[in-house]
Amino acid sequence: MSAYSTALRDKLFSLLPAYLQELDGPDRRNPGDPPGPLQALLSIIEGQADALDADILQLYNDAFVETCEPWVIPYIGDLVGTTPLFDESRVRGGDSAGELFGNLNGPSFRPQIGLGNRADVAKTIYYRRRKGTVPMLEEMARDVTGWPAHAVEFFQRLQWTQRIKNHIRPQAIQCPDLRSLARLDRLDGAFDETCRTIDVRPIGEIEGWYGIRKIGFFLWRLIAQKFEAVDACRQGAAGDFRWRFSPLGQDAPLFSARRREDEETGLSQRRHVPQALSRPDFHEDMRRALLQPVIPDFSEYYGLFDPFAGMVLAEDRAMMIFINGAPVPISRIRCRNLEAWGQPAGNQVAIDVMTGRIALGPIAAAAAAAGGVRVWFHHGFPGNLGGGAYRRRPWLIKPPAGALILHVDGSGDPGTFSTIAAALAQWVATGRPDCIVRVHDNRTYSDAIAIEPADGRFIAIEAADGSRPHLRLPGPLAITGDHDTATVTLGGLLIEGRVTINGSLGRLRLIHTTLVPGQSIAAPDPVLPPGPPPPVQASVTAAATRADGSPANTELRLEAAFSIMGRLRLPEHSELIALLDCAVDGLGGIAIAGVPANSSGPSCRIERSTIRGAVQVREIDLATDSIFDGRITVLRQQIGCLRFSYVMPGSTTPRRYRCQPDLAFKRASEIAGPMTPAESAVLRQETEMRVRPEYTSEAFGQPAWLQLHRKVATEIATGSEDGADMGVWCHLKQPQRLANLKLRLDEYLPFGLEAGFIRVT
Template identity: 35%
Template structure:
């Protein structure tokens, strides 16, 4: 077969090729040089052809293609520039329609979005001589006064699915208005009035910033006595609202419904779904009754299996379980707002497995989100052991015993399910050895410790990596190990009560026993942990993209990072990047603090070394040199003490919630100070969720709305979560 580089030579008649061979192939050498240039020209022509299409064009060509169709460049946050340019013509064909504006908001921000034309919700007085017919998209409740007997309509009042008539409001809609409600997740944040929503030129964009993270085959957790007839969906045994698992079957030409958005399941919507399903299926024979309703069942937002048997939706009862009330016989009461369910007297099962989705801002801590970039491939280590309930090795202790029997080689232990693991765990690392304990992709195993998770290493260089674990307890480091926590949760307070409060507010998550002269090194990334107690002799503490929280005891604050609970002795040299520290810090040296939110004062022993940049530092902090930090920068040139105090008070970071079990945990409120929300070095927010680049998402949406919103209309961005 002729080589591609000799295509020209192959075109010659055979007689000339034979003679060329006899002469030493000079013609072949000449044509080879010509063929090389021909291939370059051919490749350049092919590249020019590829550059005609947005799907194949090189990156440097995309701005030119975008300019041809009038596409304004956006910050690359949720999707690539190629995707944005490719969608331009599709947006233009449907320009100005509500489904298109809704899809635009969703694509540009990556958030759940629903567009509402507020002019359709304005009430009017009907003239009997000239009655105004209703459009199919306008519900009958939008004419006249409020239908107070319609509970579902009242529950939707003031939200994205409002169907009630409103009077005209000519005020300008403020950015980030919140829905006032009863017990829904939205109302747990400080509500803002619905200023300027309802007007003839107003279009509202309801935005859900939280994501829904689905969990499958999770063991439900039984409630504490005396409520053991009740269970929690959350493996932590805390009240967690069930989130909608967005359905993939949405028609892109239609507006989103409740089942398509990553929002908390509305209790009244679930109640109506269950009762409607019961009325429809109870007359049918048992074998013909479907196992799915609108919200519940396989492939829906949540599902339950009692002692291995799927629960049909007609057995469910939507109920407020704040007091753990029992349902009638044969029914299972479910509180989607608290993530609880209870059984009737005498019907308590031995085991319950659940599928559900929880809400959170980002993929941080133990969770089912994509961690493939951080996982160790099973075939890349000298020794590998999988662990799963019902398999040959079904506990961490058994896997560690096998590891020790094999001589403690460089190894990997992978947990392949989302089961419950516990007991006492001890890892003795050999000199220069390494061990990785990780959860498989999409799994979230829980490790419930009886004592501490003890890690010991006699010499420096031994390394332990934990990835994707949800740990109820503490890690104890002895000797000189190197510990890496990646996408892990060390539950602040070690455990949570039935109400979601920390159980042991006086306990730490990472400790070093008072034995010998330990010099551990700790790296924490994309994790959530409680207080860290490391001595100043530790080699280094590095925290990136994480949250560290400590709780006061009896009104006395406790530090998040220090050597002792009292905070009188400093911790080691520390590097903090893109993190939120929810308590005070006392360290020997702050080598670097970049884009960090400190809620309490920071004290550094050595102020001549290190740097703090693009961070918030409370008054009373003693740190090395600062660069673009708040409130220092906002106070530049302010001489009036009263004005300076007002600025300090305004710049204090505010959060949706500081309770770990809350979906909005450590999330900056949208009405937090602009200097904090855009204070990162790239214009993103400070703190642990900087990677979300939420200011850039909002700016991208406003840029696109200037182009696609019909002339004369005013957009209101309404943040629901």
């Protein structure tokens, strides 16, 4: 509604007297009739009046930080005397995604990192009113980094002889309580309650904590991804009592959910931060629940995620188990160490939170054989990658006019399909039009999938926003037929298998999708004798020739964004491999190559990705902010460039710009001055040994997979173009988060205190 009129249309014309309106259009009988000359003139003026009115309204809104335009935020910040932080507006990226994926919802593909100057400026006065207090410093650390945080005044954990008359500190325990497994499990952590002698070393991540002037900020970088109604993975044959929370069947710790603090003026507790659960904590949680006069429906870590008849819903629980469609109450849950697999008694259900294993009693195992086991749980991961229960609406396909949309879930509702294969059969029966097969749940689908697209059409199998279905393929997902102008898209899927292009295809797109490296990471059955390891299959393989011997897939483009995959095998004459924010794990072999594996693959464009394994390609058009943890061999070295990346020594590449370890060796040589060839060789070897990627975990399926280690060389940890870490987690901007915290502590940290940052995960 405009300030000058309440009319919905013809606002200026409606302000005229009625007789003038009649004189302007005496022949107009209906609202849809052509306007008169005066009405047409006023409609043109009205457009400019509306623009002026909106501008005046925005000028009013710009007076408030909550409603102002982004460009106004620094000016308001200057009024209150705050320094702008690194936030999402400075994040680069998204342009390449917009070019490659033109038919997605968008409009912006810039990664969201949870940092914003608007909230920081708005809370400046709020911070200053509580300036110097520990709860305020902890809250500020959480706000400016986007990570859960816990602040500790280390002088509170110092041992000293207490004065009996006053200032008694009963919480300052010099000797740990050896009877409490939970307290012992917290030693040397953020919530350790035991006291130490003074440490005179400067405060760091692993040493120098305990001192009078020292305050530590514990930061949890891993997020707890929530998975709901997931089919648990059974170990062994039907009726076996051994299960795992992970649908992929690997051992992985369960995480607690991140929660809001009970009160803003207090400090965070262990239950507020996302971290791997420990057996002592879970055992204590179950013990407290079972000791209640009336056993509750939920505990600190166990409880319903969604409403269920007859049970009380609890928010932000860590896990829940359903057997044969019925929830397992707390009275039947037991905390156990299941590393050696032991079956509980009767109808009990044992959980090992450190391995993610489930053991069912004989009665529960019989019920599971009839109806399966469905689980709700949290899994730790560095960021939103490869699909999951996170927001990815901009990455969903925008259906064009006339496109067929088929829905898949287990609800049994009319108009839905229970399997992906049934939906694809309907697509074929309809004549293979443009089609989106949208999956709305997190179940495990064991369909055999074969796709033959139509020329000039697209077919997409994508998960709905917030879902991550699991495809356990009995064979490869086969794309057949010679269709050089067709497009196949896989979005938001967890695929335990591989994709083979047996004919010719135009485009294969992987968007927030995981093709499990090596096809499977399921733990072997300890009961069976170990056999020879199966051969490692490529995640994507494209045929090099057609049946008549002519080249196949000459127009093929493999385009992937925020995806995880194993080895890639595309013929050299294919058009392009484009990887944006991806991880390619060669599992000790060649990561990217042609068909056969000893030949070169096609041209590549790689941005903010981690490639583990050798790369053999025709050319690299562009590689930036990436880690090549394997030797690169490029045939056409006169084309393209590599920039702000780690390139393994001995690689043959196009020209490089500010790549490591070359840049580190150049700077070390300038500092060392003139050297003999032998001294230069020694310096180069030392630099190459120091400046190389190191990861917290190299095993896919573990929480900190491909996260750069805390002790990795600074040249890699801050080596990307904008100062972020190289590789697939570049979009998280972790160095910038720490820089934000350091900048704010310069203003808010009390004089004389020394701050340390401890990255817990």
